[in-house]
Amino acid sequence: MSEFGIEMRRRRMRRELSLAALADRVHYDKGYLSKIETGRLPANRRLASLVDVELEAEGELVALVPQESRRRSSPETPTADDAEGGEPDWGRELAAFGEALSVPLTMRPTAGWGEADDLRLLTHYWEEFDRHRRLSQQLPPELVLRRLIVDFNTLMELVQTSRSTTSRLRLLAARYAEFIGWMCQEAGRLDLALAWTRRTANLATRAEAADLAAYTLVREAELALYEGDPATAMELAAQVLEDPRAQARSRGLAAHRQAQAFAVRGDHAACLNSLDHARDLLHPERIAQGAQSAGEPVVGSATVGGLDNAIAGWCHYDLGRPRRASEFLADALERTPAEAHRSRALFGARLALAYEASGELEEMRAVTLQVLRDAGLVHSAGADAELRGLSRALMRHHNIKALRELRSSLDEALVGVR
Incomplete structure (x- = not known):
């Protein structure tokens, strides 16, 4: 048995929760969970985060699954x-x-x-x-x-x-x-x-644009997250948060990257604290105190409606709370302009993942079809990465014809994508 499987079984038994009941809560097959517990299959971080929440492990189960690490470019x-x-x-x-x-x-x-x-x-x-x-x-x-x-x-x-x-x-x-x-x-x-x-x-x-120079570390933190390196992302975000020359918006966006890094590591409390910190820094009154020159566009996304909710939804999905994630992401998507195809493709794809993980399959299918239309116009590598994850998740629903067809459409759209 793997260390994760042993600990998962120990915590499940302590909570007097059957394997079937746990499988129902995390929307995974009972037989698949049995193979995880016995070590016949390795656990992935997506499943680990869902089980961690249901067994109230406070990130300890997630910590037993190695983070996929890719070499920084x-x-x-x-x-x-x-x-x-x-x-x-x-x-x-x-x-x-x-x-x-x-x-x-x-x-x-x-x-x-x-x-x-x-x-x-x-x-x-x-x-x-x-x-x-x-x-x-x-x-x-x-x-x-x-x-x-x-x-x-x-x-x-x-x-x-x-x-x-x-x-x-x-x-x-x-x-x-x-x-x-x-x-x-x-x-x-x-x-x-x-x-x-x-x-x-x-x-x-x-x-002599100190704030923009600081913001480049926020961008580097985002790239580190894309390359599976939350430790570097946290370090870079902390540098911006501690930089007195950085304006409130740049520090707020740094707190977002910090929250995402904590979410990837399964640290619920730290993630939620960072999200609260970001919300405070990005409050309109705080932003106005250090506003950029008139006519100068803001740093970071200017198209995502309710950016705080979009990032909160992103984080809650990584924390294994897909239902809460879908609430945040649906709100953000509703407030994002219809012509912002790139932003809608990225956050819409994550919303589809959240719906799938929480068992809301009709909602997932509707969102995915719209994401395919948006992504087809802009060719977003970020959205494509989310859609590849969704394609893998849909393998669990091979017995549902509509979802088999949806997965086929996804795979066709992803042909030739790096």
Whole structure:
């Protein structure tokens, strides 16, 4: 017998709970649970979290199942210019592309150019940035990245030629770099996402944007969670929470990452404390005290309705409380705009998982069909990962024709996905 199986049986017997009753509560087959108890099958963390809650083990059963650990991606090696603090020739590749098409794309200082012209360019590219963010909710990341890279390279050339707004241009370029990192993550390239996130930190530091530099650690914490490394995620989030230069929103988002890391580790109390802390930090009054410059978009998601509830639902699912998770996630999804396909695909997929785990199969099927429509438009690596988990969960319902067909649709949608 495995250590998990022995402890699961001991706690079940102490609570005078039959295997059939436990199976009914966690919506797993009795025979499957029997094989877990006898060590004939290994327990996974999803089952462990559900059993942990039902047997009131307070995370001790979850701790007996090793966390799946994946190697952190190594970011690209900085160039010599990056390491020495100089400005690389960001426009070189863009200019080479233009020359190949006989198009003049090389930037050069203009004698009659003044501060008003620089400000006009700033306004234009901030508006473009907001437009890119909206498009990212409706298009595949590869399409959005093509537009972002051109704008980013142009901005870095403007940093070199500007006479009056260098710092503000560099800050804008940093926001583009951070967004490029997120699109790389959505395209399934966590290595590039980490590289661009660290490039953001470099640019933000040069622009004396301390809050944005701190926020890059929130992004790194998110990437660590995606790579199965909650310990690193907690460490990075703690750095932001302790940074006096970080504004309330960045610290609130750091508390969200901290809560998610605690949830993965099965630490109920710490997770709920972090969620409460995040809710306090993200209160509108706290946010207003350290508001960003007028016209500057907020860091983090601007499309998820009720972000606190979305993250709380995410955490409760990992904590083995799928019914409570579905309540939070359903509320967040209801408040997320219909055109925000990327956000709806990600949190909708987790809502479907929560419905499946709590035995609400009709609700799960309806949500999954909508998620497939949303995910098909935007190609989200995050949503795809959730859908792969849902496909595995649906194997337990092979005797229900509608769910067999649903799983077939899921698998078709995931063909070729990394």
